[in-house]
Amino acid sequence: MTGATTLDRPVEHDGTAVAEFLDDFFAERIARAAEHGGDYERLWSAARDAATGGKRIRPALVLAAHHAFAGGDSASAVRLAAAFELLHTAFVIHDDVIDHDLVRRGAPNVAGRFALDGVARGLSVSRANEYGEASAILAGDLLISGAHRLVAELDAPGEMRGALLELIDECVFLAAAGEHADVRFAAGSTAGEREILAMIENKTASYSFSAPLRAGALLGGATPDAVDRLGEIGRHLGVAFQLRDDVLGVYGSAALTGKSVLGDLREGKQTLLIAYARGHAQWSAVAVEFGRPDLDDDAAARLRAAIEASGARARVERLIAERCEAAITAVENPILPAALRDGLTATAHECVERSR
16 A cells, blocks of 8 residues: 555544554553663664554554444554554564565664674674574564553453454464465475465465454444455455565565565565466576575566566466455445445555555
């Protein structure tokens, strides 16, 4: 999604409330951490900075779903939305460790900051990187724990609170399954369409779209049928969103996405683009370049041309459109409030059209 979406508009003030809630959350944790030394205080400060500046897609979905069914604002909805942002930040921090990335959005990430700190303290580069990655793992763990605590402390009936905790637990469970599969694929395990789509649903679609919509609706008093319908819509949107990310990771603009267009090719990331291109003559001719850590712009251009020539990019574009159309079809049901239907339809179109 780009900028402010239709989903943002009905809950714009709640979006501000989420930012303020997170500011307070981190301020309290940083103050507590200071009692245990400056390094731990800096760890929490780095975690706070990692949670700043993103699109806040997941809180917007929680709040939009809650607003649609509850018809008003809720401190509990803000707390729940913040929990999903903490969870997302934790997964991003851990994902960077798994990928051995030290930079995000053009600046040192949590691991990068503490790696630089280690070098400044006289550690070797390898030991400093180990220190940085260990620090990032701990930061991510702390935020996962924080997300669970926020939901456990919701001002909601016990049965509802239990169901929301189950949703958060399911997010962690499925995201770990998807991440584990992603690492296996990157290590050289051949993956086909079914395996890659399952990985995307687990790693991204579940916690980024399906669960936030379900959680907001559940807290807002939606019927079980409506909650289930939103879960289905979220799965389609999440897959379309990630497939668009995969295309932008190879063909996008680094200036717009803030992400290198060499990263996925250097990493040897097994996306549907690669699964569809594999076996085509033009891909086979350049496949040796794929996954090279020292891949340069010329070699990347050859890989992009081969993917295009194989028809893989066109196939992925068709699948993005199909998933968005499936989401729109699922949205068109009176079981969902009209404002939410409109917002989700607009979001589906953005999944197809976005450039960052």
